[in-house]
Amino acid sequence: MALDAFISLKLTIEDLIKNPFSSLSLAPPTQQILEFAYQQLHSSEEIARKLLLRTTTTLDLQIKVAVSKLLDTIRSLKTKHAPSGSSVRYIEFSAEEVKDLKQDIHSFAELFNTMYIAAAEEEEEDGDSSQIGLSGRKSKMIGLSDHYKELKYHLTRPASPMMILVLVGMAGIGKTTLAAQIFEDPDIVKHYDLRVWVKIGGKCQLKDIPRRILAKLNPDLSDRFLSKGENHEIARCLRENLKGKRYLIVLDDVWNKYMACHFYWSSRYKIFESEPFPYERNESRVLLTTRVHQAEEHNGHFPDYVSRLRFLNEEESWELLRENVFAEELCTSQFEKAGKKIAENCEGLPLMIVKVAELLSSKERTLQYWNEVAAEKNHQLFMDAYDGISKVLYSSYENLTELLKLCFLYMGVFRQNYEIPRGKLINMWSSDGFLEENAHEFPSPSAIECLNELVANNLVMIYQSNISPNSAVGEEQIKTCGLHSSFWYLCNREARETKFCCILKILNDSLGGDIQGQSRLAFHNNVLFGIKDVYESVEVHCASTSGLKLLRELDALTIRFYEFPLEVLELVQLRYLALTLNGELPVSISRLSNLQFLIVGSHLSIKSCRGPSFLPVEIWSMKEIKHIDVMYSDIPNPCGASLESLLTLSNVSAHSCSEEVFKAIPKLEKLGIRIELAYDDDVKLLSSLNQVSNLKELRSLKCVIVSPEIVPSPLAPLPNFPSTLRKLSLSGLGYPWEEMSKMALLLSLTVLKLQNYAFQGVKWEAREKFWSLQSLVIEDSDLVEWKVGSESMKSLKRLSLKHCYNLENIEWEYGRSPDRIHWACKDSLRKIEMVDCNPLGAEEMNKALPRWKKDALAVHCSWDDTKRKK
Structure with a gap:
């Protein structure tokens, strides 16, 4: 039986390390190797007794063979080196013998781990089998x-x-x-x-x-x-x-x-x-x-x-890789250079690093091979490593609900290591149709809950976060997120095997029959669409009766179109369309009657000399549309029509801010206005911003004025904004700080961003009470002196000051209650960020902070970083 072999192995090693050869001792590192093996066998004996009694016949035989081989190695070494009357105190095995011993122990450990996983699967326990057990030596707890x-x-x-x-x-x-x-x-x-x-x-x-x-x-x-x-x-x-x-x-x-x-x-x-x-x-x-x-x-x-527990940094990753490959051996500088890059490609996940080290150790160690692995992140060795650790990761996926599995698989449509904007992800989830949407709020709360659940299960990583404008308590909200490469690989593999999505990365991918009948198509290599064969293949499938007629989403923002691709109009099931276009949208866009999200970017290097262009009036017949983001365009007069489903309207100019338009989109929650002061009537149109107050459901407003003036003059009185606003972002308006009193009237305002001289002047005394304000950003300002009243921003959690080169004097007032002195936002403030600001201002901020808040201050100066690098 395998159990008998296991116990025999344990007793043999115990006898060897306690009484090796009479009164003699084993020399390092053999002593340490065997001691560690014995400790692991001893601690695993209880579980071994349970598992080895019910192994399959094949596995039972494999274990007995592995144990016999290891026993033979130990006994042969013992016989070979047993002295007869020798006075030598330590017995030393040769380097080759030590290597053989370590390899046999490692082989047995791998087999035992296989058995453990198999037994765990029989018990339907989705446990974490990622612990590095019998690896040949005791870990130094690198990074831990x-x-x-x-x-x-x-x-x-x-x-x-x-x-x-x-x-x-x-x-x-x-x-x-x-x-x-x-x-x-x-x-x-x-x-x-x-x-x-x-x-x-x-x-x-x-x-x-x-x-x-x-x-x-x-x-x-x-x-x-x-x-x-x-x-x-x-x-x-x-x-x-x-x-x-x-x-x-x-x-x-x-x-x-x-x-x-x-x-x-x-x-x-x-x-x-x-x-x-x-x-x-x-x-x-x-x-x-x-x-x-x-x-x-x-x-x-x-x-x-x-x-x-965090991911390992680059130095820790290399240390773990080096220890698992070289152990006590010397690592040359050439191997170290390649090894550091290999370790970096593991992205700090210890299990991945150990698996890569194991695969490297199984190959002939040549510098050429190491350089090949280091140079290509998608090298076959990494693919094999991803496969090798997939059992550990898969249980995280398998434990999800069916809805969360769909949401997770969807993230594979994005490229590896892509930083996914939360809004874009949720919009695409919603348009795909497998999420239940809320009729009154956008984005759908169910979508947000799904994303939070994936983060909570440690499948999705948060890259950036901010204060949520959609919550009265202002909890943290994900801004951008993504997948660790190991989970990205698992996601893509499952999406391919379940036919959830067709992903095109190489030429041969696009020319097969796999894209037939697909509802999801993603290009991970943008060059593909520039290849004639690929373009024609996709065009044929788009135009065919059975090809891509079921396609619901097409995200081609990274592909430049100089004219609208009319083939897209054949995709009548499209709900989400995103592309980069220099030309006009055709009037026939209304043929896409199921479209919910229309996103059209412009070529950054190409600027139209004709000024803003109007969307076709047929846009008013697209009753399912929820989100319109068409750069440098305006919505035409509705002529009595309406879009009851429209919730988001972005990157339009002041032409769209008319009473007729706003009456036709009564449920709008998010509005983005971009005005380029290159035309005479634009200045007059700024007064139309007052119409924004008619949007009774508006939650988020962004207004950007692009002006040739470095410091623009106020162009019109600051409008009265809807009281429902929770997030407000202003840029380039040039209003005096006194006008900030109107901001204080917005009792629900949670997030306020003031960029590019949105307000200007050397002094701002903030006396008004911003009741709900929790995040404040001031970027590119001529502000010199800033005084904050003790009651002004009591709910503030985050403060970001960027490129405020003149800011020298900052004063935060203390207030006095009957029993104690208190400081403004003393309980709520978590973080103060100062990026490339006047050093005097940073010193003043540090002085103004009470001692219990000084850890919240983070100062970054790019010129200091440059100096240190030199």
Whole structure:
């Protein structure tokens, strides 16, 4: 049996390291290699007994062969080097023998991990099998040492009540590895009377947790009691087993986002029928690892300690790769240069780095091959590595609901490492039709919830965030997001296998029959559309009866069109159309009667000399349209028609700001106005901005004036904006700071951006109360002195000052209540950003801040960075 071979291997290594050859000792590194192997075998014996008893015949044979090979290697070395009357104190194996020993241990570890994964799949436990176990040597906790020290401190520091500690992070980032290392730490072992490690996984229910803990604590309990016993009986039995003990319970790989904190707050919320833990002030701890962010919190209650594991930086990535490839060997500078680039392409994910190192070690080590791998991010070695870690990552995808799976797969239509704007992603989700839309709000709350859920499950990464203008409390809102390359690869593979999307990257991709009947088509290589064969192939399919008639979305913003491609008009099912065009939209655009999103960009290097052009009047017949973003264009007079579904209108000039137009789009929520002062009537048209106040549903307004003047003069009185505004962005208007009093009348205003001399003057005394303002940006201003009243911006969370070269004097007033002195926005302010501003202003800001807020200030000067680089 494989179990007999496993135990024999453990005993052989134990005998070798404890009594190698009479009184002699093994020389490093052989001693360390075998000691580590023994520790791993010893700690894995319990699970090995369970798993090896039910392996398949084939796997059983493979394990016995692997163990026999390793045993033969050890015994042959022992026989070969056993001395006869020698006085040598240390026995040294040759480098080649050590290499063979390490390789055999590694082969066995790989097989054992395969067996573990297979057994876990049989149990339908979607657990994190990313822990680096029998890898040949003990990890140095690269990139995790700070987490290790801090976690160890919280596990051993005096704190009488039971505490819960959480490790959060993406699959493969090292949560289980870190928890396992600290679980076996000698100080931790000594500190606790009981230590219990419980694997949770995706199928575990809340009521199963006490049962699994109890099974670990008391193996003699019958399976019938553990499975059929009443909850209160299980709780009582568990409490008796823990009573009087200082215990550490590790819940590894918690998937249910509410389970962890429900477990912790069980007594308060009466989740269990009776309390399973004895209430004793004995410094017991519960440590859990999870991929799910919301597992950190429940009903406003937070764990005692949360550690969010990060990706490794470039130096740490190279260190981990080098250690796993070279170990104690010398790495030359040439290999180091290539290796650093290879490590960088792993994007800081430890599991990916270790897998790449394993694949590199299996190949002949030549500088030419390493340079080839380093030069190409899509080299076959990386593809093999992605395949190798896919089992660990796949469980994150498989655990999603069907709707979230669709949303995740959709992100594969974007290029690798693409920073996806939140609005664009949600618009495309909505237009695709698999999200339920809310009739009154836009973007759809269900779409936002889906995106937040993907982020919470650590599948989607946030690149930029800001304050949400759609919330009274102003929570953080995703601005741009994307996928780690490992998940991007998984996403593309699943999309291809399920025929969710057709992605064209190389010439042969586009000429096959795969695009027939596709509802989603994405170009990841823009050069393709410039190839005649590709263009004609797509054109034929577009024009055919069965080809791309089902296509619902076409995103071709990165492809330049000088004339509107009339073939697109054959795609009558289109809901989303985005392209870059220098010509006019045809009147026949109305044939796309199902179109909801129309986005037309312009060639940045080409500027029309004719001024703004009008959209065809037929646009008013497109009743499904929700979003229009056509650069440098205007909506014509509706002549009595209306667009009841239109929610967003962007990049139009003041010509569109007429009473007739605004009456015809009563539900508009987002408006973007761009005015280029190149025509005489544009100045007169600025007065039409007053019509904006007629938009009763408007939530977001952006008004940009492009003027040849560096500091424009006020062109018209500042209009009265709708009281419903939550986000306002102004640029180039040149109003005096006194006009800011009108901004204070907007009681719902959450985000305010003032750019390119939107307001001008050397002094601004902010005395008005901006009741809801939480994010303020001032960029490119001639402001010299700024004074903020103690009651002016009490809700401010973020302040960004950029390119304010004259700003020297900043004063934040203190106010006085009956019992204490308070500082403006002292409770809410989280971050102050000063980019390329006057150094005197930065010093004044630092002085103005109370000592408990100084950490919120971040100052960046590009000229200082340049000087340091030199």
